[in-house]
Amino acid sequence: xxxxxxxxxxxxxxxxxxxxxxxxxxxxxxxxxxxxxxxxxxxxxxxxxxxxxxxxxxxxxxxxxxxxxxxxxxxxxxxxxxxxxxxxxxxxxxxxxxxxxxxxxxxxxxxxxxxxxxxxxxxxxxxxxxxxxxxxxxxxxxxxxxxxxxxxxxxxxxxxxxxxxxxxxxxxxxxxxxxxxxxxxxxxxxxxxxxxxxxxxxxxxxxxxxxxxxxxxxxxxxxxxxxxxxxxxxxxxxxxxxxxxxxxxxxxxxxxxxxxxxxxxxxxxxxxxxxxxxxxxxxxxxxxxxxxxxxxxxxxxxxxxxxxxxxxxx
Amino acid sequence: xxxxxxxxxxxxxxxxxxxxxxxxxxxxxxxxxxxxxxxxxxxxxxxxxxxxxxxxxxxxxxxxxxxxxxxxxxxxxxxxxxxxxxxxxxxxxxxxxxxxxxxxxxxxxxxxxxxxxxxxxxxxxxxxxxxxxxxxxxxxxxxxxxxxxxxxxxxxxxxxxxxxxxxxxxxxxxxxxxxxxxxxxxxxxxxxxxxxxxxxxxxxxxxxxxxxxxxxxxxxxxxxxxxxxxxxxxxxxxxxxxxxxxxxxxxxxxxxxxxxxxxxxxxxxxxxxxxxxxxxxx
Numbered sequence: 001x002x003x004x005x006x007x008x009x010x011x012x013x014x015x016x017x018x019x020x021x022x023x024x025x026x027x028x029x030x031x032x033x034x035x036x037x038x039x040x041x042x043x044x045x046x047x048x049x050x051x052x053x054x055x056x057x058x059x060x061x062x063x064x065x066x067x068x069x070x071x072x073x074x075x076x077x078x079x080x081x082x083x084x085x086x087x088x089x090x091x092x093x094x095x096x097x098x099x100x101x102x103x104x105x106x107x108x109x110x111x112x113x114x115x116x117x118x119x120x121x122x123x124x125x126x127x128x129x130x131x132x133x134x135x136x137x138x139x140x141x142x143x144x145x146x147x148x149x150x151x152x153x154x155x156x157x158x159x160x161x162x163x164x165x166x167x168x169x170x171x172x173x174x175x176x177x178x179x180x181x182x183x184x185x186x187x188x189x190x191x192x193x194x195x196x197x198x199x200x201x202x203x204x205x206x207x208x209x210x211x212x213x214x215x216x217x218x219x220x221x222x223x224x225x226x227x228x229x230x231x232x233x234x235x236x237x238x239x240x241x242x243x244x245x246x247x248x249x250x251x252x253x254x255x256x257x258x259x260x261x262x263x264x265x266x267x268x269x270x271x272x273x274x275x276x277x278x279x280x281x282x283x284x285x286x287x288x289x290x291x292x293x294x295x296x297x298x299x300x301x302x303x304x305x306x307x308x309x310x311x312x313x314x
Numbered sequence: 315x316x317x318x319x320x321x322x323x324x325x326x327x328x329x330x331x332x333x334x335x336x337x338x339x340x341x342x343x344x345x346x347x348x349x350x351x352x353x354x355x356x357x358x359x360x361x362x363x364x365x366x367x368x369x370x371x372x373x374x375x376x377x378x379x380x381x382x383x384x385x386x387x388x389x390x391x392x393x394x395x396x397x398x399x400x401x402x403x404x405x406x407x408x409x410x411x412x413x414x415x416x417x418x419x420x421x422x423x424x425x426x427x428x429x430x431x432x433x434x435x436x437x438x439x440x441x442x443x444x445x446x447x448x449x450x451x452x453x454x455x456x457x458x459x460x461x462x463x464x465x466x467x468x469x470x471x472x473x474x475x476x477x478x479x480x481x482x483x484x485x486x487x488x489x490x491x492x493x494x495x496x497x498x499x500x501x502x503x504x505x506x507x508x509x510x511x512x513x514x515x516x517x518x519x520x521x522x523x524x525x526x527x528x529x530x531x532x533x534x535x536x537x538x539x540x541x542x543x544x545x546x547x548x549x550x551x552x553x554x555x556x557x558x559x560x561x562x563x564x565x566x567x568x569x570x571x572x573x574x575x576x577x578x579x580x581x582x583x584x585x586x587x588x589x590x591x592x593x594x595x596x
Contacts, residue, residue, distance in 0.1 A: 044590055098593070101424045105587045127325060127426040137417045139340070141347035146340075153336035154425035156324030183347065199421075 033112075034207045034239040035077040035100065040109035042070040042095055042263075069095045070263045073109070077207075082233055082240040084254030086247070086293065088301050092263040093243040094133075097211045100241070101131055113207060130155075130205035134212040136184075136192040144170075144180040144187070144195050148202060155203035162202065169198045172231065174224045190221030197225055201232060208232075208240045214249060222249075229253060245301045247289035261297040325426045333427050337435030338442070341405070344412075345443065352447075355401075359451040363393040364458055366518060371459075386459050387549050392517045394455075395541050398448040398475075399482055400508060405440030406486025407504040409433065410493040423592055429583065430576045433490075437483035445475075465551035473554060474543035477564045481536035484571025485511070491575075491582040497591055511537050536567040 046066025070092045077083040087093050098104040099111055102122040111118035113125045138147045145166065152162035167177045173194045184192060193213065200208060210229070214222045226249065232238050244250050250257055251271050258268040267274060275284045278295040293301050325333060345352060367389045374382030409432075413419035422432075489507045493500030514528060515521070515537035521529055532538045543560040546552035554561070586592050 095590075098420070098590075101420065103420055103424055103587060103592045104590055105584070123426060123428070126424055129424075131421070131424065133420070135417060137421050139344060139416050139418060142340075142343050146343045150336055150340040150343075151421065151425070153328070153339070154333065154422070154427045156328035156333070156426070158328070158332070 032079050033076050034079055034114055035083075035241065036110075036112045037076075037096070037100075038074050038110045038112075040070055040073040040096070040099065040106045040111060041068070042092075042099065042104070042106050043068050068263055070099075070106070073260070073263070073265055075258050075265055075268060077239060077241055078256075079239055080233070080237060081255040082229070082242055082253050084250040084257040085241060085243040085260055086245065086250050086257055086301070087243075087260035087297075088245060088299060091260045093260060094211055095263075096260075097131065097133075097209050097241070097243060100209055101129065102126055127155075128205060129207045129209060130200040130203050131209040131211065132193075132196050132200045132213040134215040136189075136196040138184045138192065138195065140185040141183050143183055147184060147195070148180075148199055151199050152202050157203065165202055166198070169201055170194075173198055173228050190217045193217055194221060194225065197228060201228075206237070206239065208238055210240060210242045212244055213242070214244070214246065226253060247293065247301060251289050259293055259297050261299055267296040330431055333431045334435035334438065336427070337432060338439045341436065341439040341443070356447060356450055359397045359447065360454045363390065363397065363451055363455045366393045367455070367459060383461060384549065387461050388545065389518060390455065390459065390461065391545055391548060392541065394448055394452055395537075395544055396512065396517045397451055398444045399511070399537055399540070401444035401447050402437075402440045402479065402482050403486045403489065403504075403508050403511075405443055406433070406437050406483055407489040407508075408493070408501070409436050409487075409490045411501045414493070414497065420593060423583075429580060433487050433576055433579060434483075437486065440483065440486065441479045463548065466548040467551050467553055468547075470547035470552060470554050470557055471544055474540065474547055474557060474561065474564070477561050477568065478536060478540035478543065480568030481564055481571050482540070484568060484575045485536060487575030487579055488571065491579050494579070494582045494586050494591070511535055514538070516541055536564060536571070539563050539567070 043066050073092070073096065075083075085093050085096065095104065099106050100113065100118060102118055102125055105119055114128055116124040116128070118125050139150070142150075145163075148166050149159060149162055152165075153159065157165075166180065170177050170180065175191060175194050175198070179187065179191070184195070187195070193216075197213060200210075213229075214225050217225065229240065229242075230253065233240060242250070242253060254271065256268065256270050257274060259266050259274075267277065269277065271289065272284070274289075274292045274296070275287050278292050279287060290301060293299075367386055370379070370382055370385035370389050373379045373385055379385050410419065413422050489504040492503040492507075496503060510531075514524065514531040515535045516524075516532060517537070521532040521538060524532060539560050543552075543557050543564065546557055546560070583592075
């Protein structure tokens with residue numbers, strides 16, 4: 001008997017072939033470097049302030065000049081590693097994450113994610129990444145399940161697949177699955193952040209961007225999230241970029257670390273290499289990562305850099 | 315973890331309909347959660363419809379018009395169509411404002427969904443939402459007036475509404491660009507555009523009463539033709555053949571405004587990415 005393929009099966013087979021071709025088409029070098037930033041720069045503000053043409057606006061001093069947020073930032077992230085980007089508030093970490101997320105265009109330089117240009121091939125890049133930010137960012141009156149259904153579906157997952165994956169991921173994060181039907185606004189900050197982590201891993205990204213994922217969490221939630229990140233890295237072929245100003249977290253999780261200050265990368269290496277760089281005869285055990293950061297950047301991690309993005313339009 | 319190839323074909327494997335439906339489903343869930351607001355808008359819509367349509371009764375009592383039933387129907391349809399149009403325009407033009415308000419703008423806009431599917435999904439929800447709300451207003455308001463709907467051609471009215479909705483969706487996408495470009499004032503700007511559409515489209519009066527220089531603008535508003543078509547089908551019982559010209563013009567608006575709106579949105583999104591405006595707080 002001749003088996004007739006449905007149009008859906010034909011389309012599915014074509015997409016599977018496309019997936020194999022895409023995998024085969026990426027060279028080993030591209031697979032080896034999930035993220036490459038080359039001489040990336042970004043400036044905010046400094047454009048013409050048309051508001052000042054209005055007589056009552058002329059005397060206002062609100063318009064700020066241009067702020068160079070990133071200057072010649074270059075680094076590579078290797079496949080399967082957790083790469084830490086460490087800097088004080090305002091050092092340019094979040095701006096970089098937003099460029100990698102295709103939400104911000106750099107003024108200069110190039111960002112490639114698995115070989116795809118983050119500016120010109122942003123659609124391809126968006127399919128490969130996901131992100132956790134310090135702010136959980138959910139539809140607060142929708143339930144956890146409704147939120148995860150939406151964010152899973154826009155990454156191409158079917159509702160059945162999402163409902164299958166959600167209890168597994170939430171269980172691993174120590175989240176009571178029964179609470180998944182409650183509105184997000186009923187959950188604590190720590191619980192919401194666990195859901196944010198669940199959302200990012202739900203879509204099986206090949207590159208994870210974790211932008212201060214444990215900021216503001218209680219110690220227990222922080223440990224749960226950190227353990228989950230380690231578990232995902234160990235069990236899956238996940239590459240993770242982690243930004244934080246928590247030095248203990250950086251040392252605990254990261255294979256390599258870059259220090260960023262004033263929008264520039266000032267040092268890069270494994271935690272051990274960075275310690276050795278400032279040791280100058282001292283015992284490595286006596287040198288904390290805070291000390292390393294201060295000696296290499298000339299700043300304290302707690303010291304905010306006043307380099308916030310300037311809005312030129314309102 | 316999935317391979318690169320598997321990840322990249324996932325959105326395509328999901329299919330366009332599923333990706334669009336994600337937005338329809340999300341907005342429906344939000345709608346259910348914000349049911350109290352929906353009730354407020356329904357009450358407002360009913361009161362507004364009644365308040366404006368009672369003007370026709372006053373005109374009859376004062377002897378201003380001899381054909382009060384025509385004026386009642388004219389105003390009733392005007393208010394109902396405006397309730398529909400403003401609901402569609404609100405839902406679509408707030409595509410960015412909603413995300414900013416909820417704090418989800420970055421996560422939604424970095425998802426691998428083509429922007430056209432995102433905007434069309436929001437438009438489909440906007441139309442469905444507006445149809446339900448307007449139908450409820452109609453059912454509540456109609457017992458207040460003794461209007462004769464015996465001659466109405468409901469099929470023609472539905473076709474006019476369907477074709478007209480596409481052009482209104484295009485207009486909504488265009489106005490949705492404003493909150494993208496102006497995070498703090500864009501929403502108010504889109505309301506201003508709605509107000510201009512209300513003025514020039516003959517919602518509560520015939521466009522013939524407008525000064526000639528203002529009447530010119532009524533020709534470039536799809537709402538003018540939508541109102542003409544609905545009134546023709548319900549008050550005069552015009553069939554699809556009689557309404558062919560109106561339907562053609564509405565279809566032309568749709569063909570121009572939807573792709574045009576999506577293209578303008580794409581340019582504005584790139585500008586917003588350049589200037590760093592795709593974030594929660596403007």
